[in-house]
Structure formats: structure tokens, C-alpha cells
Amino acid sequence: xxxxxxxxxxxxxxxxxxxxxxxxxxxxxxxxxxxxxxxxxxxxxxxxxxxxxxxxxxxxxxxxxxxxxxxxxxxxxxxxxxxxxxxxxxxxxxxxxxxxxxxxxxxxxxxxxxxxxxxxxxxxxxxxxxxxxxxxxxxxxxxxxxxxxxxxxxxxxxxxxxxxxxxxxxxxxxxxxxxxxxxxxxxxxx
Amino acid sequence: xxxxxxxxxxxxxxxxxxxxxxxxxxxxxxxxxxxxxxxxxxxxxxxxxxxxxxxxxxxxxxxxxxxxxxxxxxxxxxxxxxxxxxxxxxxxxxxxxxxxxxxxxxxxxxxxxxxxxxxxxxxxxxxxxxxxxxxxxxxxxxxxxxxxxxxxxxxxxxxxxxxxxxxxxxxxxxxxxxxxxxxxxxxxxxxxxxxxxxxxxxxxxxxxxxxxxxxxxxxxxxxxxxxxxxxxxxxxxxxxxxxxxxxxxxxxxxxxxxxxxxxxxxxxxxxxxxxxxxxxxxxxx
Numbered sequence: 001x002x003x004x005x006x007x008x009x010x011x012x013x014x015x016x017x018x019x020x021x022x023x024x025x026x027x028x029x030x031x032x033x034x035x036x037x038x039x040x041x042x043x044x045x046x047x048x049x050x051x052x053x054x055x056x057x058x059x060x061x062x063x064x065x066x067x068x069x070x071x072x073x074x075x076x077x078x079x080x081x082x083x084x085x086x087x088x089x090x091x092x093x094x095x096x097x098x099x100x101x102x103x104x105x106x107x108x109x110x111x112x113x114x115x116x117x118x119x120x121x122x123x124x125x126x127x128x129x130x131x132x133x134x135x136x137x138x139x140x141x142x143x144x145x146x147x148x149x150x151x152x153x154x155x156x157x158x159x160x161x162x163x164x165x166x167x168x169x170x171x172x173x174x175x176x177x178x179x180x181x182x183x184x185x186x187x188x189x190x
Numbered sequence: 191x192x193x194x195x196x197x198x199x200x201x202x203x204x205x206x207x208x209x210x211x212x213x214x215x216x217x218x219x220x221x222x223x224x225x226x227x228x229x230x231x232x233x234x235x236x237x238x239x240x241x242x243x244x245x246x247x248x249x250x251x252x253x254x255x256x257x258x259x260x261x262x263x264x265x266x267x268x269x270x271x272x273x274x275x276x277x278x279x280x281x282x283x284x285x286x287x288x289x290x291x292x293x294x295x296x297x298x299x300x301x302x303x304x305x306x307x308x309x310x311x312x313x314x315x316x317x318x319x320x321x322x323x324x325x326x327x328x329x330x331x332x333x334x335x336x337x338x339x340x341x342x343x344x345x346x347x348x349x350x351x352x353x354x355x356x357x358x359x360x361x362x363x364x365x366x367x368x369x370x371x372x373x374x375x376x377x378x379x380x381x382x383x384x385x386x387x388x389x390x391x392x393x394x395x396x397x398x399x400x401x402x403x404x405x406x407x408x409x410x411x412x413x414x415x416x417x418x419x420x421x422x423x424x425x426x427x428x429x430x431x432x433x434x435x436x437x438x439x440x441x442x443x444x445x446x447x448x449x450x451x452x453x454x455x456x457x458x459x460x461x462x463x464x465x466x467x468x469x470x471x472x473x474x475x
Binding site: 073082163179188 | 242249340341378380461
């Protein structure tokens, strides 16, 4: 876990907050720190910045601090905060914006496995139009833990294979080209 | 005969095979013809919306436009696919930039989760009519996870903390459905691969609470939840020293069992925690 270091003196920077508001389409400034998001969040135990604190830092314009946090990667997108916020802030969407921003700005992710997973998942969609689970799991394990990690997964793989859950051949889509074009248009390498 | 469009999603063609097989078998018994959406693509799941808003819309949009051409309600068994398709549908319908043009998305059909479809559209009487072996004595809790009900702006449910569709279905097939407060708590989703300790802690709580409620098994309507709860028990048992062996069943598998489907053994054989000893002990197999 990384512990976010806050500057000693904080000078509020509204332009940074506005930037995140614009990208997410969510009015972050409507937050009055009731802490409902934090109290309902099922993963605060693994976060360095609990949700309402992350939002408070965004108020102050400390976007870089939030982008470097565990929080944006530990968030499981369960939508509890977005459901309960009395000010109707879609906090899950704000988290998505922050994850996108972190990747775009090349911020070193504090939990590198999460973006590695997304990249393996999207690669599989880009190639086949659907996720080929076997290929995605192998790709992710190799990227995150290398060949030794893959060897550790052999028994799980075998258990899945004997239960008929492993497909060796990837799915085939007629609209594969259309899917590749979507990735290109969105600027996602995958 | 009722005919609907069917969007199985990637998992149902892979790790959640038994969900697909039991869905097809139960639908046939109920007189429902599932017309699989021709050439459907992945909905993008969490990875797309964590990476690009544009991609997170474009992927489900292609499916919605395909379904729109067919014009029948789109039935979705996976909670994540359901959520992505509905979120995209809302976004497309609200989009004013294409107003008046040929590109304007028209919709004209409903995106429904399979459990809601069975309960609301197929209905209690039709389901009761197929029950040949009621599941008396089988105590269970229904676990919905996050995305069947949340967020309400996407799902349009009135009580996101207390969904009832699977509870109603399980009561109809005779099971002893227990009340619990963890119906819509999160299982950790993809964290099982990326942050396994985090996911395991979330899963352990669900397993503990289900047992405290007096359930012998947990019933799911989401391939991610089912797979997480089923597969993590071995690791959680090893790491905590507390032994877990709670069968995690799809609601469609238990409907198939109550309908006397001869294929149930094949579905159950695909689970990591084998549900057959429990079902035999209850005299249901």
C-alpha cells in the first residue's frame, strides 16, 4: 500500500477540480463531506484515501495526489457510493475519470495489477470482439507475475479444464473489423 | 411460446458454461425461445469504462443496435453485461446530438436481467406448472451482487438494497429462502485476479454471513459473483484455517433441478465446490 504524501501547505486550486468535473461530467463541488460514500464503501480497508477524503482532495485541486493513490485502483466499481450520495454525485464515474486520467498522464499506478488486467482484457476484445478468457488470464498472469506466476496457476487451470470451462480456440466474430475500428477511434491500444 | 433476444456474454461461453446450459434448458421448459443475438460482441465490462468513455459506449452500442433491428426484449443473464447494456441504452436515448438524424438510436425494446424476466414476464404460474421436484428442505440465500440493482439511474429499481426476483423464483420452486443483509454487497469482482487478498476478505464475509443466516448454499445470478465465491473458498480456507465448502449455485440450475431436468448432474460437475453431496443429503438428487 502506498501512503499518499500531502503537501504541508495547501493552496486550493479550483482549476484542477474543474478539470476533473469537466472530464467526468460530475459536480464534485456539490459534496458537503457527509461521508456516506465512505461509510458504504466495501473496500475502505484497502484504501489509503477513503472516498470522501479523495473527493475533498479534488476540491482542493490535489489531483496528482489522488492519481497516485491506491484508492482509484482499489475501488471495485460496486456503485454503492454513486447510489447513496445525497448530492447525486456519481462517484464511481469520477473514479473512472481518475483511472483514465492516470493512464493517460502516465502516472505510475500504485496497484499495477489493476491496469495490467484492464489492458489484457481489452486486448482480447480488440483481437476477437469477445473476451477469450483463457488467453486473457494467461496474458494477464504473464504481464503481472511472469512465467513463475503462470506455473503457480497450473493447478487452477487444470481444475477448470477438467470441468470443461477452458476454451482453447478464440471466439470468431464477423464484425471483428468494426470492433478494431472502435478501439482505433477511441485511441485505446489494448 | 414467448420469443426474446438473448445476450449470453463472454463468460457464459466459458467459465459460466453451466449458467448458459441451465438457462437454455429452463427456458425451453418454460416455453421461452431464446434467440441468441447474432454476432454479438463483448460489452467491455469494467475494463472499458476504466479506460475510455468512448469505448465503454461503443462496445455495448453495437449490441443494442443489433438488438434494435430484431426488436424483441434483450434478456441478459450476466449482471455486468446487463449493467453496461443498460447504461449505454440510457446514454444513447438521452443523446440529443443525433436528434432527427438516421443515426439516432431508437431502442424500442427492453434490456432485462434473466431473473427479472422469469419472475415478471414468464411468471409464477408458468414456473409452478413445471415444478415436479420441489426443493423442500434446501436452505439458501440469494446473492445479487452489485450491478443487478445498482445504480438505480441505470437499473430503474426502487429498492436497490433489497431485490426480490431470485428470492421469489426460489420460493416458487419450494426452497427455504433465508433473509440476510448481504444480498447486494460486493464480491470484489476482478480483484480476485489483481488484488486477491482484498477480494478474499470480501468473499469470506459473504460466506460467513450466508452461513449465519442458516443457508446451506448461496444462489447467484452473476457469473463473476458465482465464480469468485466458488473458486476462492480453497484459498480462503488455506489462508485463514477456517474450512469453507459452501456450494454456489445459479438460480437457473436450481430451477432445472426442481423441473426434473436430466442434465443437472452435468451442470453440477462443473463447480469447484461440488453441490452434489449437499443435494443428495437433502434427498434432491
